[in-house]
Amino acid sequence: MTTQQTRPSLDDPRIAIPSTSEWYEPAPTAQTERQAEFLNLRDGEMFINMGPQHPSTHGVLRIVVKVNGEQVVDLDPVLGYLHRGVEKLCENADYHQAICYTDPLEYVASLFCEAAPVAAFEKLMDVEVPRRAQYIRVLTMELNRIASHTLFQGWMALDLGGITPILWSFIERDEIVDMLAALTGQKLLYNYYRIGGVNGDLNHEFMSRLGNWMSRAAAQIDSNTGLINENELFVRRTRGLGTLDQATALRMGVTGPNLRATGVPFDLRRDHPYLVYPELEFNVPTRDEGDSLARYMVRIDEIRESIRIIDQVLHEMPDGPVMAKLPRLIRPRPGRAFGAVEGPRGAYGVYAISDGTDQPFRMRIHDPSFVHLQLVGPLTRGNLIADTMAVMASLDPVMGGVDK
Amino acid sequence: MDRALASALQERFSPTLLTPVRQRFDETEIRVSIADAVPTLRALHDEPNFAFEMLIDLCGVDTGEEMQIVYHLSSSTTGDWLRVIVPGVDRSAPRVNSLVSLWPGAEWMEREAYDMFGIIFEGNRDLRRIYMPDDYLSHPLRKDFYLADDASRSPAAGVRNMERAGTPADATRATALRKSSGA
Numbered sequence: 001m002t003t004q005q006t007r008p009s010l011d012d013p014r015i016a017i018p019s020t021s022e023w024y025e026p027a028p029t030a031q032t033e034r035q036a037e038f039l040n041l042r043d044g045e046m047f048i049n050m051g052p053q054h055p056s057t058h059g060v061l062r063i064v065v066k067v068n069g070e071q072v073v074d075l076d077p078v079l080g081y082l083h084r085g086v087e088k089l090c091e092n093a094d095y096h097q098a099i100c101y102t103d104p105l106e107y108v109a110s111l112f113c114e115a116a117p118v119a120a121f122e123k124l125m126d127v128e129v130p131r132r133a134q135y136i137r138v139l140t141m142e143l144n145r146i147a148s149h150t151l152f153q154g155w156m157a158l159d160l161g162g163i164t165p166i167l168w169s170f171i172e173r174d175e176i177v178d179m180l181a182a183l184t185g186q187k188l189l190y191n192y193y194r195i196g197g198v199n200g201d202l203n204h205e206f207m208s209r210l211g212n213w214m215s216r217a218a219a220q221i222d223s224n225t226g227l228i229n230e231n232e233l234f235v236r237r238t239r240g241l242g243t244l245d246q247a248t249a250l251r252m253g254v255t256g257p258n259l260r261a262t263g264v265p266f267d268l269r270r271d272h273p274y275l276v277y278p279e280l281e282f283n284v285p286t287r288d289e290g291d292s293l294a295r296y297m298v299r300i301d302e303i304r305e306s307i308r309i310i311d312q313v314l315h316e317m318p319d320g321p322v323m324a325k326l327p328r329l330i331r332p333r334p335g336r337a338f339g340a341v342e343g344p345r346g347a348y349g350v351y352a353i354s355d356g357t358d359q360p361f362r363m364r365i366h367d368p369s370f371v372h373l374q375l376v377g378p379l380t381r382g383n384l385i386a387d388t389m390a391v392m393a394s395l396d397p398v399m400g401g402v403d404k
Numbered sequence: 405m406d407r408a409l410a411s412a413l414q415e416r417f418s419p420t421l422l423t424p425v426r427q428r429f430d431e432t433e434i435r436v437s438i439a440d441a442v443p444t445l446r447a448l449h450d451e452p453n454f455a456f457e458m459l460i461d462l463c464g465v466d467t468g469e470e471m472q473i474v475y476h477l478s479s480s481t482t483g484d485w486l487r488v489i490v491p492g493v494d495r496s497a498p499r500v501n502s503l504v505s506l507w508p509g510a511e512w513m514e515r516e517a518y519d520m521f522g523i524i525f526e527g528n529r530d531l532r533r534i535y536m537p538d539d540y541l542s543h544p545l546r547k548d549f550y551l552a553d554d555a556s557r558s559p560a561a562g563v564r565n566m567e568r569a570g571t572p573a574d575a576t577r578a579t580a581l582r583k584s585s586g587a
Contacts, residue, residue, distance in 0.1 A: 028538075031532045031538070032529060032530045032531055032532050033529045033530070034529040034530035035530065035532065079534055079535060080533075080534065080535040080536060080537070083535040083536070085544055087520075087545060088544055088545055088549075091545075123428075123429050123431075250457050250458060251506075251507055251508055251509060252507075252508055252509035253458065253459050253460070253507060253509030253510070253513075254509070255458070255460070264480070265480075266458070266480050271478075271480050271483060272430065272478065272483050272484075272485065273483065335428075336433070336487070337428075337429070337431070338431055338461075338476055338485055338487060340460070340485070347460055347478075349460055349461050349476065351461065351463060351474060351476065353465065362465050362466075364461065364463040364465075364474070366460065366461040366463075366476075370512060370513075370516075371509055371512070371513075373512075374509060374511065374512050403535065404535070
C-alpha cells in the first residue's frame with residue numbers, strides 16, 4: 001500500500017510566504033552625511049548592484065550605482081573583499097618576509113610592489129645597492145611595466161566589448177612572464193628583490209628569451225596597437241569620456257599615467273630619481289585631453305619608452321656583484337624611511353618605521369589604485385551605466401592593491 | 405637633498421615647528437601640532453616657493469603611547485619628499501582635522517585611517533569603515549590588537565575573541581621607538 005503523495009499547496013498554513021515588503025533587505029541606515037545623501041532616492045531613481053565580482057573583474061569589487069533610467073546619478077564603491085591586513089602581517093614578520101607579503105598586492109605588476117618596500121628598507125639600513133643589481137632592477141621593472149600595460153590594452157578593449165585584443169595582449173604578456181619566470185622562478189609573484197640587491201644574476205635562458213623578444217617587440221606592439229587605435233568604435237567610445245582636468249587630478253592625489261594624461265609631466269623616475277634612472281634617456285609622455293582615450297594613449301607611449309630604456313640598460317649593464325654585503329638578520333637602527341617607485345599605475349610608496357628590532361614597527365603601503373578608484377564616482381556621474389566600465393578600465397585599478 | 409628647502413621651511417614655519425627640520429637621503433621631515441597641521445599643509449600647498457601640490461600619502465601610526473598622522477607631500481619642482489608628522493594625538497580619543505577641503509583625494513585615506521586606528525577626522529563627510537565590515541568593533545592596526553598567530557605569546561593568549569578591548573600591559577613592548585630620535 002502506498003501513501004498518497006500530496007503536492008504542497010500554497011494555501012498550506014505551514015508554508016509561510018513573506019509579504020512583498022519582506023522580500024527586500026531593509027535599506028542600510030546611513031552612518032555619514034554623504035551616505036545619507038546617497039541612500040536618499042529621488043523620483044525615478046533606483047539602485048543597481050554591481051558585484052562583488054563583476055566590475056569588469058579587475059578584482060573583487062562591489063559598486064552600488066544609483067541610476068535614473070540609463071544614467072548614473074551617483075555611485076558608491078564598496079571595498080574590502082580582498083582585504084588581508086597586509087600592513088598588520090608585515091608588522092609581525094621580519095624584513096625579508098615583509099617583502100614577499102607585498103608581492104600579491106599588485107598581482108599584475110608585482111615587481112613594483114616589491115621595489116617600494118625594498119627601497120624603504122635600504123634607506124633604513126643605509127646600504128648601497130651594487131650597480132649591476134640596480135640595472136637588473138630597472139630592466140625587470142620595465143619589462144614588468146610593459147607586461148602590465150599590454151594587459152591593460154587588451155583589458156580595456158575587452159571592457160568595451162572587443163574580444164580579440166586581449167588574446168593578442170596575452171601573447172606579449174605571456175612572453176614577458178615566461179622570461180621573468182626563467183629569471184626568478186615564479187610567473188606572477190616574483191619575490192626577486194632583496195634588501196641590498198636581487199636574488200640571483202641574469203641567466204642564459206632569460207637573456208636568450210629577452211634578445212628574441214626585443215628583436216620583434218616594437219613591431220609586435222605596433223601591430224597590437226594598430227588593432228585598437230585605428231578602430232573607430234573604440235576611439236569614438238572613449239574620446240571625451242570621463243574627462244579629468246588637471247586641477248582635480250592634482251587635488252585627488254592622482255599619480256602615474258592617469259595624471260600624465262591630464263598634461264602634468266610628473267614621473268617619479270625623473271622628478272624623484274631612484275636607482276640608475278638619472279643616467280638613462282627617456283621621455284615622459286603626456287596628453288592634454290584627460291579623457292579615457294588619453295589615459296589609454298599615454299600607456300601605449302610608455303610601452304615604447306620602456307623598450308627604449310631596456311635597450312639602453314642592455315647596452316650599459318656593468319659586471320659585478322648583485323648583492324651588497326649585509327648581515328643575514330636585518331636589524332635597522334631606529335628611524336623612518338619612505339621608499340617610492342613609479343609603477344605602471346602610479347606612485348607606490350612604503351613608509352617604514354624601524355624600532356631597532358628585526359620586524360618593522362609600522363609599514364604603511366600606499367597603492368595608487370586605491371586613490372584612482374575614488375575617481376570612478378566623480379568621473380561617471382551623468383554618464384551611461386555601460387560607460388562606468390569604460391572609465392574604470394581606463395583608470396586601470398588592481399583590486400589586490402586597493403584592498404591590501 | 406635640498407638644503408635650501410630645509411632653511412626655507414625653518415624660516416617660514418619656525419613658530420609652529422615642534423622640532424627642527426630633519427633631512428636624511430632625499431627626505432625632509434617636519435613636525436607640527438594638531439592645531440597647526442591643516443594651516444601648515446595649506447601654506448605648503450599654496451605658497452609658490454614650496455608648491456607641494458601633491459599629497460602622496462596619508463597614514464596613521466600607533467606608537468603604543470600616542471597616535472600620529474603622517475603626511476607625505478611631493479612637489480614637481482624639487483626632488484624631495486616632505487614628511488609632515490602630527491604627533492601627540494590622544495590614543496584613547498584620537499581626533500584631528502580633516503584635509504578633505506584641501507585635497508579631496510584624502511577622503512579615502514582618512515577613511516582607512518579611521519578604520520584601522522579609530523582616528524576621527526573632523527570635516528570628513530564620509531567617515532565610515534572602508535575595509536572592515538560595518539559591524540566590526542575594533543581597529544586592527546592598533547598595537548593592542550593581536551593577530552591570531554601572535555596570541556600564544558601575547559597577554560591575549562587564550563582569549564578567543566581577537567577584539568579584546570583595552571590595552572594589555574605589555575602593548576608597549578615594541579615601543580622602543582627611541583625618544584632621543586624624536587619619535
